[in-house]
Amino acid sequence: MGRIILEVKDFSFKYRQTKQKALKNISFQVEEGNFFCVIGANGSGKSTLCSALAGLIPHYFTGKMSGRVIVDGISAGESTIAELSQKIGFVFQNPFNQLSYTAGTVAEELAYGLGNRGVSRRMMMEKVEFVSKLMRIDHILDKNPLELSGGQVQRVAFGSAFIMEPEILVLDECTTQLDPAGSEEIFDIVKELNKKGVTVIMADHDMERVARCADKILVLEKGRAAALDEPKKIFGDPEIMQHGVGIPDYVEITRALKEKQYTDRDIEIAEGPAIEMVREVLDRCKLN
Numbered sequence: 001m002g003r004i005i006l007e008v009k010d011f012s013f014k015y016r017q018t019k020q021k022a023l024k025n026i027s028f029q030v031e032e033g034n035f036f037c038v039i040g041a042n043g044s045g046k047s048t049l050c051s052a053l054a055g056l057i058p059h060y061f062t063g064k065m066s067g068r069v070i071v072d073g074i075s076a077g078e079s080t081i082a083e084l085s086q087k088i089g090f091v092f093q094n095p096f097n098q099l100s101y102t103a104g105t106v107a108e109e110l111a112y113g114l115g116n117r118g119v120s121r122r123m124m125m126e127k128v129e130f131v132s133k134l135m136r137i138d139h140i141l142d143k144n145p146l147e148l149s150g151g152q153v154q155r156v157a158f159g160s161a162f163i164m165e166p167e168i169l170v171l172d173e174c175t176t177q178l179d180p181a182g183s184e185e186i187f188d189i190v191k192e193l194n195k196k197g198v199t200v201i202m203a204d205h206d207m208e209r210v211a212r213c214a215d216k217i218l219v220l221e222k223g224r225a226a227a228l229d230e231p232k233k234i235f236g237d238p239e240i241m242q243h244g245v246g247i248p249d250y251v252e253i254t255r256a257l258k259e260k261q262y263t264d265r266d267i268e269i270a271e272g273p274a275i276e277m278v279r280e281v282l283d284r285c286k287l288n
């Protein structure tokens with residue numbers, strides 16, 4: 001087992017305005033370099049968990065909290081958001097909430113966090129240029145962030161997170177404003193960063209994407225951890241849909257082939273191996 005970079009210990013949280021707890025006794029560990037996904041029905045607590053990992057709980061959202069979130073040895077509850085931001089970058093569902101609202105241009109918005117870190121002006125400009133090209137926003141660097149479309153703001157939010165070169169990225173349904181092609185383009189960048197060693201924690205509704213990316217999956221159900229395992233075990237469990245989550249199409253197809261005894265292979269969760277299985281079955285049908 002690799003080094004544990006993030007640990008959640010018996011964590012519970014209730015927003016001040018609500019009666020029910022949004023998270024109940026959640027415990028898990030994330031290994032450095034892993035791609036860790038969080039899935040669950042609407043309202044199951046995914047965003048609340050992401051907020052706790054990024055330190056927005058308890059520093060921004062108030063309520064009743066117990067248990068601990070430990071990020072690379074630091075207790076999130078006892079350190080500041082500024083300290084945590086040295087280690088964690090996040091992109092949230094609503095990118096407009098992530099704008100600084102003090103920057104006059106996209107370039108200033110991207111450089112905002114670097115300014116707080118005392119990075120030299122030359123270095124800042126180099127980094128802004130690199131990240132803006134990566135996120136394909138180099139043509140809007142002089143625009144006011146408040147005049148951008150949702151998709152552009154989402155790209156700026158990603159750029160602002162990437163520019164800080166965090167060890168951990170927390171992504172909460174972070175491509176809601178992008179079209180499918182834009183969304184895939186950004187996930188290719190996220191996967192590339194993950195390959196280079198960045199730990200990714202991602203809440204997402206797209207089960208194909210989760211199955212393709214995740215090393216481990218946490219299933220939340222009404223604020224509780226309903227399951228925690230590798231993708232093949234999670235999606236291979238016939239009971240998984242009872243927790244309010246969908247399964248990738250590839251699992252449905254390969255499970256049907258297995259149940260109807262067209263194959264004795266195990267279910268597949270990803271596109272490539274699932275297509276291979278369907279081909280094998282078709283070839284065998286042709287021979288018979």
Ligand SMILES: Nc1ncnc2c1ncn2[C@@H]1O[C@H](COP(=O)(O)OP(=O)(O)OP(=O)(O)O)[C@@H](O)[C@H]1O
Nearest residue numbers: 015017018022040041042043044045046047048049
């Ligand atoms: N800022 C908030 N103030 C009060 N209650 C909140 C707040 N944010 C979330 N909640 C409540 O906490 C519970 C968990 O919500 P949360 O947004 O974490 O779930 P989710 O799994 O991310 O849902 P979705 O998939 O719809 O984004 C819900 O009952 C929700 O109403």
